[in-house]
Amino acid sequence: MEEVIIATKNSGKAKEFERIFASKGLQVKTLLDFPEIEEVEETGSTFEENAILKAETIANQLGKMVIADDSGLEVDALEGRPGVYSARYAGNEKNDEANIDKVLEELAGVSGNRRSARFCCVLAVARPGAPTLTFAGACEGEILEERRGSHGFGYDPIFFATEKGKSMAELLPDEKNKISHRAKALEKLQEHLAIGSGDDL
Numbered sequence: 001m002e003e004v005i006i007a008t009k010n011s012g013k014a015k016e017f018e019r020i021f022a023s024k025g026l027q028v029k030t031l032l033d034f035p036e037i038e039e040v041e042e043t044g045s046t047f048e049e050n051a052i053l054k055a056e057t058i059a060n061q062l063g064k065m066v067i068a069d070d071s072g073l074e075v076d077a078l079e080g081r082p083g084v085y086s087a088r089y090a091g092n093e094k095n096d097e098a099n100i101d102k103v104l105e106e107l108a109g110v111s112g113n114r115r116s117a118r119f120c121c122v123l124a125v126a127r128p129g130a131p132t133l134t135f136a137g138a139c140e141g142e143i144l145e146e147r148r149g150s151h152g153f154g155y156d157p158i159f160f161a162t163e164k165g166k167s168m169a170e171l172l173p174d175e176k177n178k179i180s181h182r183a184k185a186l187e188k189l190q191e192h193l194a195i196g197s198g199d200d201l
């Protein structure tokens with residue numbers, strides 16, 4: 001089976017990529033399969049810069065094509081925060097529950113029509129000897145006043161996905177994978193690269 005390497009240590013992202021690529025007959029490997037590889041420091045100031053940094057660093061180490069995902073939540077009333085700091089918004093230890101609490105606290109007293117937000121994702125594809133490519137996707141919504149649903153990861157329980165009329169965590173994995181920022185970026189990537197066709201990339 002053809003294999004795709006995703007440079008992520010986030011198990012929530014890993015599950016989504018596994019599910020999407022499995023439906024195309026592709027096997028996903030992530031950095032969870034390579035525990036000896038250290039996490040890349042995300043020093044960029046945009047999703048694009050961080051995605052490129054992660055993809056190129058790991059592609060150079062493995063000598064193979066690698067896809068990286070940098071993503072996050074942009075809340076308009078918070079001037080785009082948590083943005084590129086989404087994973088560690090409430091502290092260095094990457095705690096999803098504490099991150100959600102922090103966003104809810106910062107939005108206390110902000111009324112429904114001012115709670116607009118979006119999930120953003122940039123995928124970077126790095127290949128030894130070839131220019132790195134990037135693909136972006138976004139998913140529009142609003143921040144709920146409390147958690148709803150138990151699927152997904154990260155901020156999903158407080159993100160109301162406008163297109164579906166439900167929180168992202170109320171959607172089944174296949175439903176999220178049709179509308180998410182990650183799915184949209186991946187769709188663009190697959191239009192450009194013949195992953196899964198057996199062709200050389």
Ligand SMILES: O=c1[nH]c(=O)c2ncn([C@@H]3O[C@H](COP(=O)(O)OP(=O)(O)OP(=O)(O)O)[C@@H](O)[C@H]3O)c2[nH]1
Nearest residue numbers: 008009010069070071072073086087153154155156
């Ligand atoms: O509710 C969510 N549903 C999503 O679909 C989603 N996608 C991203 N995020 C948030 O944004 C951070 C990414 O930061 P990030 O791109 O640096 O990833 P990460 O540090 O978790 O793993 P890695 O891929 O860098 O190894 C994540 O941790 C989450 O907090 C999401 N939250």
Ligand SMILES: [Mg+2]
Nearest residue numbers: 010042070087
């Ligand atoms: Mg990260």
